[in-house]
Amino acid sequence: MDSNEVNKLLAGLLGTVFVVFSVGLVSDALFASPAPEKPGFAIEAAEPAEGGPAAPAAEAKPIADLLATANVEAGAAVFKKCQACHSGEKGGPNKVGPDLWDLVDRPVAEHEGFAYSAGMKEFSKGGTEKWTYDNINHFITSPKKFVKGTAMGFAGLPKDEDRANVIAYLRTLSDNPKPLPAPGAAADASAPAKPADGAAPAKPADGAAPAKPAAPAAPAPAAPAK
Numbered sequence: 211m212d213s214n215e216v217n218k219l220l221a222g223l224l225g226t227v228f229v230v231f232s233v234g235l236v237s238d239a240l241f242a243s244p245a246p247e248k249p250g251f252a253i254e255a256a257e258p259a260e261g262g263p264a265a266p267a268a269e270a271k272p273i274a275d276l277l278a279t280a281n282v283e284a285g286a287a288v289f290k291k292c293q294a295c296h297s298g299e300k301g302g303p304n305k306v307g308p309d310l311w312d313l314v315d316r317p318v319a320e321h322e323g324f325a326y327s328a329g330m331k332e333f334s335k336g337g338t339e340k341w342t343y344d345n346i347n348h349f350i351t352s353p354k355k356f357v358k359g360t361a362m363g364f365a366g367l368p369k370d371e372d373r374a375n376v377i378a379y380l381r382t383l384s385d386n387p388k389p390l391p392a393p394g395a396a397a398d399a400s401a402p403a404k405p406a407d408g409a410a411p412a413k414p415a416d417g418a419a420p421a422k423p424a425a426p427a428a429p430a431p432a433a434p435a436k
Contacts, residue, residue, distance in 0.1 A: 258376040272390035273347040276374035285379030288372050295364070298383050307362065316341050329359020343391055346377055 252390040289298065295306035308324040318334035318341055319326040326334075333339060348356045350373055352366040367373045381387045 271370050272394075273377065275342045275372065275393050276347070276370055277343065277378055277390050278393040280374040280378035282375070282378045282382060284371075284379070285375035288367070288376040289379050292364075292376075298380075300385070310380060310383060312390045313341050313380050314343065314384065315348070318345075326358060327361040329357055329361075332359070333357045343377060343388075346380070347373055350376070 290306075292298075292310070297303055297305060297309045297310070298311055300311045302311055304321070304324045308321040308326075315339040318339045319330045320334065320337045339345070350364075350367050353360050353362045353364055367376065381390070
């Protein structure tokens with residue numbers, strides 16, 4: 211290969227590079243999209259604040275309504291989860307937890323021979339608080355949330371049906387089972403009491419000023435005769 215052919219190849223290569231470079235410059239100039247001086251708007255996703263308030267835990271449903279359809283036999287099956295820590299026989303031994311015989315309406319933290327946690331003793335209010343149906347329901351929903359500082363390690367029974375069934379079973383562990391609450395009792399307690407038929411209206415308290423009668427409405431002006 212002589213020098214003329216080498217020169218031709220180099221010239222062709224340089225020409226190709228020049229063309230490609232020129233095309234790139236032209237395309238950049240044609241399709242350039244400069245950023246605006248002031249952006250129109252920015253979309254920012256809101257992030258939850260660290261350490262913000264947690265969502266409130268779901269509250270247990272009224273136990274009176276749940277017990278109306280509870281199944282004692284199903285509750286006995288659920289109670290097997292409790293037997294690792296509790297006995298349920300009359301005069302039964304205390305285990306990791308106290309014996310649960312005759313639990314309903316028993317004073318909290320008062321079962322003989324069991325060493326209760328400080329949190330449970332505080333919740334008991336000196337033995338005045340009792341294991342009512344409602345207290346049992348809330349406690350076994352989430353023990354550590356209902357009684358702060360309890361030593362009970364059980365996570366709880368989130369299903370309404372399971373709680374109602376096991377409470378119905380616990381009720382039977384007694385020589386004299388306590389009466390079941392009437393369905394809707396919780397709702398009725400929060401509703402204002404209605405006066406009995408024929409009862410006189412309530413009198414104002416002593417010294418209270420009587421209610422003034424409403425002022426008569428002003429007569430409307432008569433329309434002009436046509």
